Amino acid sequence: MSAPDWTTLWLEEVDSTNEECKRQAHAGAAGGLAVVARAQTRGKGRRGRSFLSLPNKGLYLSLLLYPSVPPEQLSQLTAWTAVAASKAIQKVSGISPDIKWPNDLLVGGKKLCGILTESGTGPQGLYVVIGIGVNLAQTDQDFGPGLSPIAVSLSQLGRSVTPEEMADALLEELHAMYLDFPQASQDYLAFFRRKCVTLGKEVLLISPSGTQTAYAVDVDKGFSLLVRFEDGSEKSVTAGEVSVRGLLGCL
Numbered sequence: 388m389s390a391p392d393w394t395t396l397w398l399e400e401v402d403s404t405n406e407e408c409k410r411q412a413h414a415g416a417a418g419g420l421a422v423v424a425r426a427q428t429r430g431k432g433r434r435g436r437s438f439l440s441l442p443n444k445g446l447y448l449s450l451l452l453y454p455s456v457p458p459e460q461l462s463q464l465t466a467w468t469a470v471a472a473s474k475a476i477q478k479v480s481g482i483s484p485d486i487k488w489p490n491d492l493l494v495g496g497k498k499l500c501g502i503l504t505e506s507g508t509g510p511q512g513l514y515v516v517i518g519i520g521v522n523l524a525q526t527d528q529d530f531g532p533g534l535s536p537i538a539v540s541l542s543q544l545g546r547s548v549t550p551e552e553m554a555d556a557l558l559e560e561l562h563a564m565y566l567d568f569p570q571a572s573q574d575y576l577a578f579f580r581r582k583c584v585t586l587g588k589e590v591l592l593i594s595p596s597g598t599q600t601a602y603a604v605d606v607d608k609g610f611s612l613l614v615r616f617e618d619g620s621e622k623s624v625t626a627g628e629v630s631v632r633g634l635l636g637c638l
């Protein structure tokens with residue numbers, strides 16, 4: 388897709404960079420606006436969770452886009468973003484994170500980066516906000532007892548990366564990703580499958596209708612997770628339908 392040049396707005400503090408992007412979209416902002424904050428007071432995670440966003444400890448970035456593709460392709464942007472963020476982290480730190488389907492980036496089974504994609508309609512039409520949080524400098528004390536067993540920062544991995552360096556690398560990879568979207572699907576899918584630690588594992592599928600265990604077989608061409616049940620039947624599940632937990636690890 389043709390990509391506008393990104394315009395970056397750096398803020399000292401905001402409730403959530405995703406919320407700020409949405410406000411900007413409703414005020415008529417053009418696509419390609421990246422909002423980056425030193426701190427978030429109400430950082431949001433997926434499924435209504437909060438995202439710890441201490442000042443200067445992480446990179447909190449959201450990008451506003453107006454992609455003109457059918458809705459079924461739009462939902463793949465989150466998985467594509469996991470690939471782009473993984474490449475950006477590798478570029479600045481030398482560390483190549485694993486991907487937990489659909490879009491968490493992990494190192495040693497602990498979460499290094501989370502992605503929250505939201506969409507809506509503003510005066511310029513259907514927009515997408517891609518929000519990315521990367522743990523840069525948190526200590527176990529910063530994470531606290533609830534998160535320290537399941538979260539990790541680049542500084543804990545011996546890498547010193549500033550928010551500016553991380554933002555620059557991310558914006559560069561996101562630009563390349565948007566130019567590739569959706570025609571380079573094969574490349575992104577191959578990268579995703581190679582790094583996806585969910586595959587080949589027993590997983591717990593959690594949905595409003597209940598909880599089921601299954602075996603994660605593959606990621607299909609729409610980036611849905613193909614799972615096999617004990618009776619041998621198979622099904623593709625989307626991130627909107629289920630939440631996936633590994634049976635042997637904390638995430």
Ligand code: BTN
Binds near residue numbers: 404427432434449
């Ligand atoms: C998750 O892990 O559940 C997703 C976390 C996404 C966090 C980022 S930080 C930048 C952007 N602003 C937010 O409020 N959330 C996303």
